[in-house]
Amino acid sequence: MAIIKVVCGIIFKNDLVLICRRKPEKSLCGYWEFPGGKVEASESYEESLRRELIEELNLTVKIKRHFRNAIHHNEKNPIQLISLICTTEDAVVESTDHDLIEWVKVEELLNRKLAPADVSIAQQLLDEYRIPSDQTAPNKSRSLNWKYIVRHWSGILLLGSILFSQNTKFDLIGSLDSVQSIAWLILCLYFSAIYAVPTLLCYLSAFFILNKSTIQVKWIKLTLTSISIAGIALTASLTQGNGRLMPILCYSTAAIICGLFFRIKSS
Numbered sequence: 454m455a456i457i458k459v460v461c462g463i464i465f466k467n468d469l470v471l472i473c474r475r476k477p478e479k480s481l482c483g484y485w486e487f488p489g490g491k492v493e494a495s496e497s498y499e500e501s502l503r504r505e506l507i508e509e510l511n512l513t514v515k516i517k518r519h520f521r522n523a524i525h526h527n528e529k530n531p532i533q534l535i536s537l538i539c540t541t542e543d544a545v546v547e548s549t550d551h552d553l554i555e556w557v558k559v560e561e562l563l564n565r566k567l568a569p570a571d572v573s574i575a576q577q578l579l580d581e582y583r584i585p586s587d588q589t590a591p592n593k594s595r596s597l598n599w600k601y602i603v604r605h606w607s608g609i610l611l612l613g614s615i616l617f618s619q620n621t622k623f624d625l626i627g628s629l630d631s632v633q634s635i636a637w638l639i640l641c642l643y644f645s646a647i648y649a650v651p652t653l654l655c656y657l658s659a660f661f662i663l664n665k666s667t668i669q670v671k672w673i674k675l676t677l678t679s680i681s682i683a684g685i686a687l688t689a690s691l692t693q694g695n696g697r698l699m700p701i702l703c704y705s706t707a708a709i710i711c712g713l714f715f716r717i718k719s720s
């Protein structure tokens with residue numbers, strides 16, 4: 454059964470969030486929801502939300518970031534509700550799809566009869582916004598953990614160098630004793646750190662751009678790991694000549710393992 458994508462805006466004005474009650478003639482009538490609507494083919498979530506909010510509420514918003522998705526299985530089709538955190542300066546006067554409109558505190562959301570998927574989003578919103586009192590909700594930064602960069606890169610360099618030095622010590626220099634093995638590992642680590650600089654710069658730029666985007670965290674992780682692997686392959690091809698397959702395999706394996714192992718979300 455095809456899943457129907459519905460996008461909604463968690464729209465903040467000062468510290469209040471906009472919720473709307475569905476009109477009697479609509480499905481889920483009488484239920485409160487974060488305003489939004491069905492995503493049309495070829496539309497991005499942001500485009501879809503902007504269109505729906507203009508159509509229904511004549512409301513212009515600034516979209517800050519992606520929040521959470523929730524699934525609801527109604528009697529016809531499952532729907533996936535995608536929520537985006539927004540702010541607005543506009544006043545909302547009336548809605549074509551709703552008979553009541555209210556601005557409420559985040560803590561009050563669960564006191565309303567919310568539509569099922571909106572309940573799940575509201576619960577997660579409450580969890581995230583309950584604690585900080587000195588931050589205005591929509592400006593709270595995405596909880597991406599910058600320490601992930603440090604861990605991921607140290608991991609790639611260290612684990613990659615261990616794998617590489619172990620795999621090459623017999624081929625290159627013959628059998629090494631333990632002191633020579635450690636010296637060879639340090640040499641690999643040193644050169645890999647130097648060769649990694651251009652890739653690291655691309656990776657850092659991508660991290661800061663993606664951190665401001667509304668893309669889901671798992672895709673950010675995948676993109677960063679892919680950038681690492683592409684950089685490793687390119688650097689190895691440029692520097693290693695015929696022996697390039699082994700460093701690509703070792704450092705790429707390290708990039709994937711460390712990418713899977715470390716958490717990018719801090720909360």
Ligand SMILES: Nc1nc2c([nH]c(=O)n2[C@H]2C[C@H](O)[C@@H](COP(=O)(O)OP(=O)(O)OP(=O)(O)O)O2)c(=O)[nH]1
Pocket residue numbers: 459461479480481486487489490491525527532534550568569570571
């Ligand atoms: N926001 C929200 N919508 C839900 C949930 N469960 C569920 O089936 N829906 C459905 C109702 C609507 O058909 C659709 C929301 O998009 P919409 O409000 O643009 O839909 P629409 O104008 O086409 O309304 P309708 O004609 O289907 O009643 O998703 C839920 O938990 N929350």
